[in-house]
Amino acid sequence: xxxxxxxxxxxxxxxxxxxxxxxxxxxxxxxxxxxxxxxxxxxxxxxxxxxxxxxxxxxxxxxxxxxxxxxxxxxxxxxxxxxxxxxxxxxxxxxxxxxxxxxxxxxxxxxxxxxxxxxxxxxxxxxxxxxxxxxxxxxxxxxxxxxxxxxxxxxxxxxxxxxxxxxxxxxxxxxxxxxxxxxxxxxxxxxxxxxxxxxxxxxxxxxxxxxxxxxxxxxxxxxxxxxxxxxxxxxxxxxxxxxxxxxxxxxxxxxxxxxxxxxxxxxxxxxxxxxxxxxxxxxxxxxxxxxxxxxxxxxxxxxxxxxxxxxxxxxxxxxxxxxxxxxxxxxxxxxx
Amino acid sequence: xxxxxxxxxxxxxxxxxxxxxxxxxxxxxxxxxxxxxxxxxxxxxxxxxxxxxxxxxxxxxxxxxxxxxxxxxxxxxxxxxxxxxxxxxxxxxxxxxxxxxxxxxxxxxxxxxxxxxxxxxxxxxxxxxxxxxxxxxxxxxxxxxxxxxxxxxxxxxxxxxxxxxxxxxxxxxxxxxxxxxxxxxxxxxxxxxxxxxxxxxxxxxxxxxxxxxxxxxxxxxxxxxxxxxxxxxxxxxxxxx
Numbered sequence: 001x002x003x004x005x006x007x008x009x010x011x012x013x014x015x016x017x018x019x020x021x022x023x024x025x026x027x028x029x030x031x032x033x034x035x036x037x038x039x040x041x042x043x044x045x046x047x048x049x050x051x052x053x054x055x056x057x058x059x060x061x062x063x064x065x066x067x068x069x070x071x072x073x074x075x076x077x078x079x080x081x082x083x084x085x086x087x088x089x090x091x092x093x094x095x096x097x098x099x100x101x102x103x104x105x106x107x108x109x110x111x112x113x114x115x116x117x118x119x120x121x122x123x124x125x126x127x128x129x130x131x132x133x134x135x136x137x138x139x140x141x142x143x144x145x146x147x148x149x150x151x152x153x154x155x156x157x158x159x160x161x162x163x164x165x166x167x168x169x170x171x172x173x174x175x176x177x178x179x180x181x182x183x184x185x186x187x188x189x190x191x192x193x194x195x196x197x198x199x200x201x202x203x204x205x206x207x208x209x210x211x212x213x214x215x216x217x218x219x220x221x222x223x224x225x226x227x228x229x230x231x232x233x234x235x236x237x238x239x240x241x242x243x244x245x246x247x248x249x250x251x252x253x254x255x256x257x258x259x260x261x262x263x264x265x266x267x268x269x270x271x272x273x274x275x276x277x278x279x280x281x282x283x284x285x286x287x288x289x290x291x292x293x294x295x296x297x298x299x300x301x302x303x304x305x306x307x308x309x310x311x312x313x314x315x316x317x318x319x320x321x322x323x324x325x326x327x328x329x330x331x332x333x334x335x336x
Numbered sequence: 337x338x339x340x341x342x343x344x345x346x347x348x349x350x351x352x353x354x355x356x357x358x359x360x361x362x363x364x365x366x367x368x369x370x371x372x373x374x375x376x377x378x379x380x381x382x383x384x385x386x387x388x389x390x391x392x393x394x395x396x397x398x399x400x401x402x403x404x405x406x407x408x409x410x411x412x413x414x415x416x417x418x419x420x421x422x423x424x425x426x427x428x429x430x431x432x433x434x435x436x437x438x439x440x441x442x443x444x445x446x447x448x449x450x451x452x453x454x455x456x457x458x459x460x461x462x463x464x465x466x467x468x469x470x471x472x473x474x475x476x477x478x479x480x481x482x483x484x485x486x487x488x489x490x491x492x493x494x495x496x497x498x499x500x501x502x503x504x505x506x507x508x509x510x511x512x513x514x515x516x517x518x519x520x521x522x523x524x525x526x527x528x529x530x531x532x533x534x535x536x537x538x539x540x541x542x543x544x545x546x547x548x549x550x551x552x553x554x555x556x557x558x559x560x561x562x563x564x565x566x567x568x569x570x571x572x573x574x575x576x577x
Contacts, residue, residue: 055428059575081430091425095351107340108429152425 006033008082008160008190009054014063016049016214023049025214026063031207033159036186038205038222039194040303046214047194048088051164054192055085068159081110084158084189088165090149094138098129098148101137102155109156119155127151127181143174150181154189161189167200179204198303210303233267234275235259239288250274250281263291337431341439346446349409358405359451362398366455369397374462387469391459392543395476398455399483399539403512406484409447410491411505413440414570419499427574437566441492448484452477472545479542482555486535487512489562496569 009031016024024046031037041047052058054065056076065072070079093101099120106116124130127147132140137148146166153161166182167175182204185191195201201208201222208225210218218225247256247264252272259265268274275292282289349355373390382389417423426436456477462468491508498504512535519534531537535558538551 052424055424057424057427057574077430077432080428083428085424085428087421087424089421091420091422093348093422094420095348104340104344105425105429108337108426108431110337110430 007031008033008068009192010066011054012064012066014050014053014060014065016053016058017061022214024053024060027211027214027216028063029209029216029219031160031190031192033190034186035207036182036191036193036205038201038208039192039211040198040201040208041194041196041211043196045212047196047211048164049214050211051085051087051162051192051194055083055162056080057085057087081156082159084153084156084161086146086149086153086161086163086166088168090145091152092137092145092148095136097134097136098124098140098151099133101148102151105152106155111156119157123151123155126154126184128177143170143177146170146174146178147181150178150185154185157188159190160192161185162192164194165196166193167195167197232269233265233294234278235263235265235291235293236278236289237263237291238282239290240286242285242287246281247278250277337435338439338442341426341431341436342442342446345413345440345443349443349447354408355447358409359454362401362405362451363454363458365401366394366398366458370394370458385469386462386466387459387472390462391468391473392476394459395480395543396540399480399536402484402487403516404509406448406487406491407494407505407508407512410444410488410495410508411501412495413444413492414495414566415498415501415504419501433567433570437492437563437570441489441563444488444492445485448488449481452480452484469545475542475545475547478547479539479551482542482552483535483539486555486558486562489559489566490515493562493566493569496566 007030009029011027011029013026013028014024015022015026027046027050039047039050049058053060054067054072056072056079059073065079067079068082070082072079093104096104102120102123103116106119107113111119121130124133127150129144129147129151132144137145140148150163150166153163163182167178170178179200182191182193186204186206193200193205205222207221208218209216241264244256247253247266252268252274254267254269257265257267266274266278279289279292281287370390373393377386377389414423417426456473459468459473487508490511491504494508494511495501495504497507515533515535517534518530519537521530532554538548538554541548541551
């Protein structure tokens, strides 16, 4: 059992700057064996940079990364050998056949000559490529090219597999197949997956990390996250809707908002569930309660809340001020 | 590891028509320049002998011709991988930058060796009716190998600088041409330093059959310099921002 909890990826205080611009600011996280970790963030949040830093494609400006016990900066060969990486665009040579390409990848990853064929066949079988081994990669569809990219990432059976937006640009059927494949991979490998598609994380991952503007702003298991989300709100529908202030005054209620026409979401402090009080008040005042259910805030809402509200507020006042100033200047210009 | 990348590079070249067409065209031009030399020698034999009169000028010609051709061969080495985003396959594999650069370099050098071997076959046909100075011919071929390898190293470096193969080809051509015409400039200014720097002046002694360590060292220095610069440039990509 101890083996199952082995830490495979340990990222400590990693920062990466492009000149003055901070793409990553002291990010730390760990990943254990057998986990599927979802990296979530809007475009340009630093997902790809994180993956490139972990795979050694980019050097971190500061911080340390350990892969399966090997320091990426001090012993890059061993550390890189423990990683399989599928970048956003699969790094395939279009003029090669699938077999030729995978043989080359096997050789690059130091697989002995006599084991290359079996490694190639195993990874082809996992990724459903057995039929297309002799076809040119350039002639395959985008979905199949993505599979070839995946096959390349797992050919040396690395303990850690890193996938950067593996379902981008695929049609819905292909997306389902790739997701199924990733779940399969999760049985033998630890997988880090980046995406900006939320349901993907909910369906595939054990754990989720949300990254925004180069900072890690949330890290939780999917179960924990969903439990927390569910418990903090309820959705109600009344025939005779009371005044919002009355609802707001119920002890523990943090806010009331319209979820959809006729349905109201009541947000409350997790430790003070107002459901009983609400039902009681409804009977007493004849609000005619028609529906009451735990309010599943979707991951999407959490995501939006975390990546938009809080963090736009932390924008420096200066920036906002200058914006206002330019606006007034424009207005003044019009007056003239 | 170096061998794996080099052999893949070589086979990749032969997958595209470019490598075949270049081999064919170079061979054709070589033949066209070869025939008049043989013809004039038949009419009026040169006192220096067949090899010096026919073979050496031929190797001189071929160097000029390949000055135009090498940029086309080296242009895609790194730049195309960069543009197609396949470079990360090599960067995330357990390889060092030096291995990647050396692999690419030896891949292209092997191709050039094939080309030189094919070119040397043509003067060999003279054996049917005459004798050859194999020492002189070997030195010419050896000099050509060194010259082309340094062209290739310069081309490889130019290819690490950009995403666009065309840009890499043009800058390589510019750099090679500049190094070449340094010699002309030196004739005007009578400057020994320029002669020494010129990439072609060191080749001429090989064509006379002279093995000069200083010339060999020059080419090795050029090759090592540009390979080191290539490695540094790729490392810089990883580190810089």
